[in-house]
Amino acid sequence: DGGITQSPKYLFRKEGQNVTLSCEQNLNHDAMYWYRQDPGQGLRLIYYSQIVNDFQKGDIAEGYSVSREKKESFPLTVTSAQKNPTAFYLCATRTGGTYEQYFGPGTRLTVT
Amino acid sequence: GENVEQHPSTLSVQEGDSAVIKCTYSDSASNYFPWYKQELGKRPQLIIDIRSNVGEKKDQRIAVTLNKTAKHFSLHITETQPEDSAVYFCAASRYSSASKIIFGSGTRLSIRP
Numbered sequence: 001d002g003g004i005t006q007s008p009k010y011l012f013r014k015e016g017q018n019v020t021l022s023c024e025q026n027l028n029h030d031a032m033y034w035y036r037q038d039p040g041q042g043l044r045l046i047y048y049s050q051i052v053n054d055f056q057k058g059d060i061a062e063g064y065s066v067s068r069e070k071k072e073s074f075p076l077t078v079t080s081a082q083k084n085p086t087a088f089y090l091c092a093t094r095t096g097g098t099y100e101q102y103f104g105p106g107t108r109l110t111v112t
Numbered sequence: 113g114e115n116v117e118q119h120p121s122t123l124s125v126q127e128g129d130s131a132v133i134k135c136t137y138s139d140s141a142s143n144y145f146p147w148y149k150q151e152l153g154k155r156p157q158l159i160i161d162i163r164s165n166v167g168e169k170k171d172q173r174i175a176v177t178l179n180k181t182a183k184h185f186s187l188h189i190t191e192t193q194p195e196d197s198a199v200y201f202c203a204a205s206r207y208s209s210a211s212k213i214i215f216g217s218g219t220r221l222s223i224r225p
Contacts, residue, residue, distance in 0.1 A: 033213075042201060042217040043156070058212070090155060099144055099207055103155040 003027040004104035006091050011109045013085075021076045021107045023091030031094040032074040033101070036060060036087045043090065049074055078109065085111045114139040116204050118216030125192055126224050133219045135202035136184040142204040145178060145185050146213070150199045159200075160187070163207065189221075197223045 003026045013019045023032065034046040045058030049068040063082025068074055078085045091104040115138040125131045137145075143164035148156035162169045162176045162185065169176050173192075178185040189196055199220050205213040 040220075043215045045212060048212060094213075099205070100158055100161065101146065101213055102158075105155050 004091060004093060004102060006089075006104040006107050008107060009105065011107055013109070013111050015111055016080045017111075018080060019078050019085075019109065019111075021078065021089055021091075021109070023074045023076065023104060024072055025074075025091075025093050025104075026072065027093055027095075027102065028071070029093035029095055029102075030071070031096075032068070033092040033094070034058075034064075034066065034074070034076045035090045035092065037090060037106075038087050046076065078111075085109060114142075114204070114212070114214045116202060116214045116216040118202050118219060120219060121217065122220045122222070124222045124224060127192055127194065129192055131189045131192055131196070131221055133187045133200055133202065133221075134184060135186070135204075135216050136182075137204040137214070138183070139204065139206075139214070140183065141206055142214075144205045144207040145176070146203050146205075147174075147176060147187050148201045148203065148215075150201065150218075152198075156201060192223050194223050194225065197221060 005024045007022045031050050033048040035043040044060050046064050047066045049055035055068050065077045088108050090106045092101050094101045118135045146161035149159045150156040160174050160176050162178050173190045175188045199218045201218050202216040203213045205211050
């Protein structure tokens with residue numbers, strides 16, 4: 001999990017603005033995921049990608065968009081259509097060998 | 113859709129006692145069951161996992177049991193210590209990097225001194 005970076009750690013935005021969260025990995029893992037975590041809650045899947053140029057919606061994709069142009073990168077855009085964007089966002093990757101999932105350090109987004 | 117239920121949502125045990133967290137899953141094709149520990153403000157960390165071809169796995173003070181017939185699995189922590197205090201998540205998935213991992217809602221474990 002040390003090979004997954006998310007930046008920035010804290011992000012503040014005004015309501016109505018789009019914001020892009022970065023996720024980069026050097027683990028050479030094919031699969032990448034974005035989760036949202038609200039205080040005291042579990043992990044909810046936003047989007048996931050198995051290979052470059054391909055991604056699937058998770059359980060709460062509305063108001064979010066992603067791209068997967070490179071194997072190493074899977075940025076998440078939180079659009080103004082997302083009604084309650086304030087949350088802790090976690091990026092993860094998954095190996096093709098043991099199938100373990102590794103998490104990045106997360107980005108805490110606050111929208112006011 | 114696929115679902116994982118986790119109980120209890122909070123658990124408080126005396127230091128040195130054992131803690132047990134239980135999960136049930138709905139997708140009968142699930143064959144990979146990881147457990148994650150998340151400390152406050154930090155990322156989830158994998159602590160143990162089990163595949164459907166075994167019924168039990170142990171790693172020092174942590175053990176996981178799986179009952180595929182009943183579709184439930186449990187995490188057992190023995191001789192609990194203060195550093196075990198955290199939120200624990202169970203999850204279920206098909207054994208494929210292309211599959212989603214479905215998480216339980218989490219258990220907040222507190223260890224009383």
